[in-house]
Amino acid sequence: MAHTAPESTVRPDPNWWRHAVVYQIYPRSFADSNGDGVGDIGGIRAHLDHLAELGVDAIWINPWYPSPMKDAGYDVSDYRDIEPIFGTMAEAEALIAEAHARGIRVIIDIVPNHTSDQHRWFKDAVAAGPGSPERERFIVRDGRGEDGAEPPNDWMSVFGGPAWTRLTDADGRGEQWYLRLFAPEQPDVNWSHPDIHAEFEETLRFWFDRGVDGFRIDVAHGLVKDPSLPDLDGLGFPLPDDTPDGVDHPHWDRPDVHEIFRAWRRVADSYEGARAFCGEIWVGRDARLAAYLRPDELHTAFNFNFLMAPWLPGPMRTVIDRTLDAHASVGAPPTWVLGNHDVCRPVSRYARPQDLLKPEDRFLSDFLPFPADFEVGLRRARAAALLSLALPGGAYIYQGEELGLPEAEAIPREALQDPWAFGTNFENLGRDGCRVPLPWTASGDTFGFGPIGGEQPWLPQPEFFGRLSAAAQEGDPSSTLSFYRAALKARAGNPALGDGGMTWVDAGPEVLAFTRDPGFGCWVNFGPEPVALPAGAEPILSSGAPIDGGLLPSDTAVWLRLA
Template sequence: MSQQHSAAPATDSATAAVAARRRDWWREAVIYQVYPRSFADSNGDGMGDLEGVRSRLPYLRDLGVDAVWLSPFYASPQADAGYDVADYRAVDPMFGTLLDADALIRDAHGHGLRIIVDLVPNHSSDQHEWFKRALAEGPGSPLRERYHFRPGKGERGELPPNDWESIFGGPAWTRVTEPDGTPGEWYLHLFAPEQPDFNWEHPAVGDEFRSILRFWLDMGVDGFRIDVAHGLVKAEGLPDLGSGDQVKLLGNDVMPFFDQDGVHAIYRQWRTILDEYANKMGPEGPSSEGRWWETGGRIFVAEAWTPTVERTANYVRPDELHQAFNFQYLSTAWDADELRAVIDGTLEAMRPVGAPATWVLSNHDVTRHATRFANPPGLGTQIRTAGDRDLGLRRARAATLLMLALPGSAYLYQGEELGLPDVVDLPDEVRQDPAYFRGAGQDGFRDGCRVPIPWTRTGPSYGFGDGGSWLPQPEVWGELSVAAQTGRPGSTLELYRTALAVRRAQPDLGAGDAVEWLRAPEGVLAFRRGEFVCVTNTTGESVTTPAYGRVLLASDEVARAGDEAKTPADTTVWWTTAV
């Protein structure tokens, strides 16, 4: 009798532990970003689409990721690659239909993958129905109150309302021609003129986005990546910034249009919606059998460029968002001291709010890390030169293993598992980044990381589709393809596959909030997590370290002699002390 009583709590405890891990899956998840137009083309028109993504889900399942984040596929004029949304509840015909989106979500769940979709709440397209009506109805239209329309300065209103600059270069204001043909008011756009900023002080804007959230949650998505999460609220009165070359201040200084405290009230409202959906079917309900994805929490991840990681932590307080991209880490040079400082700072900042660290090395807005690390430090996150390709790849492989060993969640960008470099020599006439065509601001070289990825050694677009590709692919793409690397010992693709499998199998990897730093030579990072040890050599020379047991994985060959190991330049080694 006593044995029966003692067994029940253990079973209950085990069930509760499994349920908690499913619910908090995002704390240790590896999430793969798909840029739909560049992932897979199902109809041969040169543009990737949802059906193409759906056809490649088995690849992502076998790669070993937990979830897929899809960049925007909404109805859009594509002035900024879909980040100018005309209809948040419709799929752009270039990507497919709502039925395609539904099939993709269902198939992903069938493969054990969760789906996160992009949400763009800072601005809409100038072809959004609200904005078109605001222009047509003229000054005084209630629709204009849902955006930032203002009269201009100067005798005839010929000057912008303030001195803010667009992130894409040039003024952040555009003057409209009124219905009677006269020059009229100005509207705010922190990005391209085709992307007018919403006025989040207007209640209709909040109502609309809460409805949009429910629309996609009802479709079955597992979360949202929030574009420009730091930009929704502007300082009262839209004050002048009083500084030139404002783009260089981004992410480093407090700005009247970014990281205002008012954004947090919005996210607290949003969180209640996600929690409502997460609680609809708990781990003891029907969803625990056959509908596993409903047992886990739905999540928000913030794209929030802030001056400090402590400011980033404000977005992931317990009643707000779940994750926030660690752009401080992404921007850190390949230097042991700098990396350790950012790692420590991140873990310390996240610990008080109980949020996981969220690590990332590449995405659709920055030069791929295989190219960033191929160049000298200090060039920023948009780089025009190829640099030393072999050096960049060696460092990128090591950096990825370091990232995947850190406590928390990690994001991968499509193609990085192939070791793809940025395509830095695209002809000017094929570029589509709107920042490239503005006079100032960012360099506008984001197209280089958006070139469609290669699947096969040969073919008109290396397996991307039966036709060409919307951006030209370099000749080296064939040997970097999935087909060329699959099953090839030492290939970057096989390194990623093995790393993700080992990460999932090791109980000491994934979720957590601390590392134990070990003594290491200058230029080397070494830390312990339980029976797991990670050693990263950021120097250009081999170094000797202790042999911490058995090698689980290494980004390059490790020579071992007794109790010592020689770690090559720019290499990360995973060890286990378990017998």
């Protein structure tokens, strides 16, 4: 039986997720409407026209649920309400309606791997004691060693240190341990328990009933754990493509995770209109990523291999080819992404010497040792954006990319808030640099992020943000904001772009070039010297200065109308 939801003015399109350009909103840092220094739903509503003029098809909003904010909202204490810092349920419902009125779909985050330690279920589990039914909803075990004083196994937290935290009884004596692959305040739930399945399926329905168009699934590859909890014994992750059959990681990318998403797909498909999922799936094996995108599972997944590829033609083409092949094997569209709230911004990544980087580099700490040329970084980031928007499938834009923002690389240590920084004793400076609040105006004490006279933003903004603000770029045809608007307008109006196929063209070792039917070409020059474009081709849009004399400059992409 199909469910209905509040009436939407979004244009009906059962395949919107196959070609959509989605804009990611990190609500703490988008816009502050009430002057408390933290972005909120009111701020998003106030800037919906910015997003409509930009030309995006959908927005994805990071967690807006009640949370103690030990990990910026990814420690959820209630999945069916709104965090008061961000606003109210009425405001959230108004935002959905107002976005739909502008033709913009709304995707929200869901965090199914772990809850907050303040979630009612975890508080019940702690209070109930060892052996209780309440503890079975989480992964709680006796410790090893004398008096159980050692963690149950050698698993490590993503944020650094052991992945286990020991509970204490009423007298302060140590007792059992609970698994938390992230922060101590984020206990992993036990997906072998039927209550967990029922709780999250009901949460999906709760928000679908309020009109949301889809979910981005946090840590989608991590929900199921090997119940025997074996030691890792040095086993790393992600596992490479040549890993022998039958070798699986004990807590990442477990085969049983797929049945969870088959059940979720049945929930989504029970609603009228196309409701879609996008998985945050970090896996090394292309075939394993594709397995999540089979027709009865998730619709899309973030393409992190593309995000992490250096600005070099060989590695970039390899990633594109492998992505297209893997997705074609299951009939799914690729989803191209250059940045998000977890990785160093593309302007700063591309500003470094690309041949010196390691394949796994994605945090600010990975790039700081290398000299940076931010003019080069911006030029490459704009070219990469034009490339990603021309490839088959959909694309994501992280807030601020349309302004060409670099990473905030000089946040004082005392201002950092990311648990990744604290968990690694600042060896990894964390993700705060890409989360700094946006600049909307060229002047003012918060560059328009908050109202005049309000509190300072929750993270400090660099002084140079003013000249990169939306207001400073407005009306400048050469600005990054104008470039993004032009790119999305041209993409929406070109029948060759979005879902479909492509054909590579041999244009030399420093160039990636391809065509798409009907009559479209994309040329990207990675080399140091200008290269000739095909005779008779008419430029549609360049990532840099207008094309002169049929030559494509270094670190520049161009869309072409082919003869």
